[in-house]
Amino acid sequence: MASSTRTLLSKCRTLLRQNVDNVRGSRRNYHEGTGLHRRNFNTHNKTDGGVQIGILGAPIQSGQRNHGVQFGPEAIRKAGLIEHLDHHVGMTIKDFGDVEAGYVQGHADFYLTGKTPLRNPTSTAQANSKVADTVENILKSCDVCLTLGGDHSTAIGTITGHARARENISVLWVDAHPDLNTPVSSPSGNIHGMPLHFLMHDLQNERLSIPEFEWVKPCITSSNLGYIAIRDIDPGEIAIMKRYNIPHCSIREIDRNGIAHCMEKILDMINPSGNRPIHLSFDIDSLDPSIAPATGTRVRGGLTYREGMYICEEVARTGCLSAMDLVEVNPELSNFREAKRTSEVAVEIIKHALGLSDTYKLERHPQQTRLKCELVFSDAQP
Numbered sequence: 001m002a003s004s005t006r007t008l009l010s011k012c013r014t015l016l017r018q019n020v021d022n023v024r025g026s027r028r029n030y031h032e033g034t035g036l037h038r039r040n041f042n043t044h045n046k047t048d049g050g051v052q053i054g055i056l057g058a059p060i061q062s063g064q065r066n067h068g069v070q071f072g073p074e075a076i077r078k079a080g081l082i083e084h085l086d087h088h089v090g091m092t093i094k095d096f097g098d099v100e101a102g103y104v105q106g107h108a109d110f111y112l113t114g115k116t117p118l119r120n121p122t123s124t125a126q127a128n129s130k131v132a133d134t135v136e137n138i139l140k141s142c143d144v145c146l147t148l149g150g151d152h153s154t155a156i157g158t159i160t161g162h163a164r165a166r167e168n169i170s171v172l173w174v175d176a177h178p179d180l181n182t183p184v185s186s187p188s189g190n191i192h193g194m195p196l197h198f199l200m201h202d203l204q205n206e207r208l209s210i211p212e213f214e215w216v217k218p219c220i221t222s223s224n225l226g227y228i229a230i231r232d233i234d235p236g237e238i239a240i241m242k243r244y245n246i247p248h249c250s251i252r253e254i255d256r257n258g259i260a261h262c263m264e265k266i267l268d269m270i271n272p273s274g275n276r277p278i279h280l281s282f283d284i285d286s287l288d289p290s291i292a293p294a295t296g297t298r299v300r301g302g303l304t305y306r307e308g309m310y311i312c313e314e315v316a317r318t319g320c321l322s323a324m325d326l327v328e329v330n331p332e333l334s335n336f337r338e339a340k341r342t343s344e345v346a347v348e349i350i351k352h353a354l355g356l357s358d359t360y361k362l363e364r365h366p367q368q369t370r371l372k373c374e375l376v377f378s379d380a381q382p
């Protein structure tokens, strides 16, 4: 390429970036500072300063068939999660241990539907009820609750707990799958492919009357939910997404328009005012299996490492992160090295969502109970 063309191209890119930054700045008040800081979502009056992160393990595996996903919390902790977070000034980590989830071998009970029986409703409901109570409690004393799964049915508990503790939450669902099946549309009977049908107001008529799940009250609507990276979508899920116009950026839209555009679009859709508490539900299978192989429902053609981290950085920059799930790490489904690699990537994902990435640094402002995540390296050129 001739050097004059290259210069022109680079000038265009710079202009484009500046434009994007201007639009963002005006829409979401980025000039106020970016990143994780206290947004007064909480009802408690903490004056000791700094952001409190509560961590909970939810070793639930009854939402699917593979053995081993119950070891997800242990694997992520072993990959150094606490050590990575602990030394950051202005951030306090409280580890609440694991919820007692109970282990279900294969098929404990099922609820008969027309097609595939719903697998393990009793144990999945009971474990999630504990998760919901614990997340609700953690959010009374912490600014952010991080839950380590477990399979993705865990989101039934975490989102319920979050919605009990804070008003007006919006959910960003990062996943290869929309997990929006109903017991009737599900091809597998696995509850980890259905958590959202329990939680969405719009889908209450699709629920079966399962006494153990009575406690789950709808708490999100189709406009509070956004998908990113989905690429393996069942016919029943497509129908629901179309019927309720659920905001989404499929992996193909990321290919076409880039991750920056997609994140901006999806955040504007689910959090237009820029001050709703965000629930980030991150399924490790959203990443390409070459990066995160130790998971149960791998789908080729996933997010690159940087795309995954970028999603989390942008969430951190909103300053609205209030709860996060990191689910579906299953260390038993690959060899030791791959399992370790997957857990390490999970730690990286969490760090980035909390505003701790290579391109950012956290700074505690003196005398302020606030963390500010500042860009120490930016591409913006004069």
Ligand SMILES: NC(=[NH2+])NCCC[C@H](N)C(=O)O
Binding pocket: 151, 152, 153, 177, 179, 181, 186, 187, 188, 189, 190, 192, 193, 194, 232, 234, 283, 285, 297, 328
């Ligand atoms: N959280 C997950 N990994 N979900 C996978 C769901 C796969 C499939 N759509 C099902 O409903 O069975």
Ligand SMILES: [Mn+2]
Binding pocket: 152, 175, 176, 177, 179, 192, 283
């Ligand atoms: Mn999922």
